[in-house]
Amino acid sequence: MRQSQLFTKTAKEPPKDEFSFNAQILIRAGFIDKLFAGVYTILPLGFKVLKKIENIIREEINNIGGQEIYMPALHPIANYKKTGRDKIDVLYYTKLKNGSELVLGQSHEEIIVPLMQKFILSYKDLPKMVYQFQTKFRNELRAKSGILRGREFSMKDLYSFHKNEEDLNEYYKMAQKAYFKIFKRCGLLDLTYLTYASGGTFSKFSHEYQTITEAGEDLIYICDKCEIAINKKIIKEQSACPFCQNKKLREAKAIEVGNIFKLGNRFSHPFGFQYTAEDGSKKDVVMGCYGIGLGRTMGAITEVHHDKNGIIWPEEVAPFVASLLKIKSKNAMPAGRQEKVKNIDKISDKIYTDLQDNGVEVLYDDRDVSVGEKFADADLIGCPYRIVVSAKTLMKNCVEVKRRGSDKEELININEIINKISNY
Ligand code: ATP
Ligand code: MG
Secondary structure, rough: OEEEOOOOOOOOOOOOOOHHHHHHHHHHOOOEEEEEEOEEOHHHHHHHHHHHHHHHHHHHHOOOOOEOOOOEEEEEEEHHHHHHHOOOOOOEEEEEOOOEEEEEOOOHHHHHHHHHHHOOOOOHHHHHHEEEEEEOOOOOOOOOOHHHOOEEEEEEEEEEEEHHHHHHHHHHHHHHHHHHHHHHHHHOOEEEEEEEEOOOOOOEEEEEEEEOOOOOEEEEEOOOOOOOEEEEHHHHOOOOOOOOOOOEEEEEEEEEEEEEEEEEEEOOOOOEEEEEEEOOOOOEEEEEEEEEEEEHHHHHHHHHEEEEEEEOOOOOHOOOOOEEEEEOOOOOOOOOHHHHHHHHHHHHHHHHHHHHHHOOOEEEEEOOOOOOHHHHHHHHHHHEEEEEHHHHHHHEEEEEEOOOOOOEEEEEEEEHHHHHHHHH
């Protein structure tokens, strides 16, 4: 994309009413805009990142048998009365003109259960795994963590349906692995711990994926031997590592980027969602649920991957692989260089189209702004590679390539740049 066409602009200062680092930097760099606390517009650069996170999740969840659907956000309150969740504190309430009471979806157990009940009748229909990417509405009391805690946010929610606990347990293990793959691809693996949390009434534990960051709202206790953690909320019952009984746990602030939960019949039972077993008896369908917040993941990435100049996107989730900077210095220069400057537009344009033709996504800074501004913006936006085309580099028939976050610059012949970048 040509940066001259991008309608957003970067800002030197974050808005005065934004206190969280993730939202400050994403607003400054033009990825999101704040409407009010906990509610943000996703701008073109942010949209690209969120779609990449979404596609990573989609691939990994499809790999473990997930079937994608899209459920409504308007829910009849009657469904919540069945499960006793009609008064939970995060619900937004609304009404139809005829007076029927509705809530805005904060999660979709109450919708997916009656949906699947129409199709799952016998043991032959099980197991099934169904997921969606949907906006959730939660009237969060504290919305001070930027996009880590939105009042409206996008979530991947997967639900699995099984004939018994053993089958659920088996799938649950597959989901755990898929989650690690997702967080690896999002550049969060090194700081993300499988964390034991309360399992509610059905199982001893649920599991959270907690990413260590000072911005985190949770406290976790890490067992460095087993590379797992325990959430503070259950540390009293579980004062040692559940695997090695190690009591020397390391405390850290962390944010829950995902969680997985064995629901058992917590939601199937109130709806009378049963299947006919092999022996002809009726049994409750056993369920699991698995969430990941998309915005929270994007926010966590910025909290973890940045320096004083801006964001440092992991490659798979970066809005573009490279920023291409066309530098037309207005300073006096030797005659040889002046010659080169004449062709700089043509050469830069060609590198831009060649890179794109070879599948490299490029943000082409073709704007008529100062050199300093171009460099500052490239760092702030944080694409993994910065390619500079200037009279100086063209004197050597080269462009200058630098990886974001490193200070090593490399001169690469313009004929080799396509090969180099597409093979990095
Ligand atoms: P938390 O304890 O942080 O409030 P939760 O237990 O309410 O999270 P779930 O309801 O299980 O979370 O939601 C699944 C995932 O959705 C979470 O792991 C997180 O990634 C994301 N999520 C939850 N609440 C928010 C929010 N307010 N804003 C952004 N993402 C959220
Ligand atoms: Mg919550």
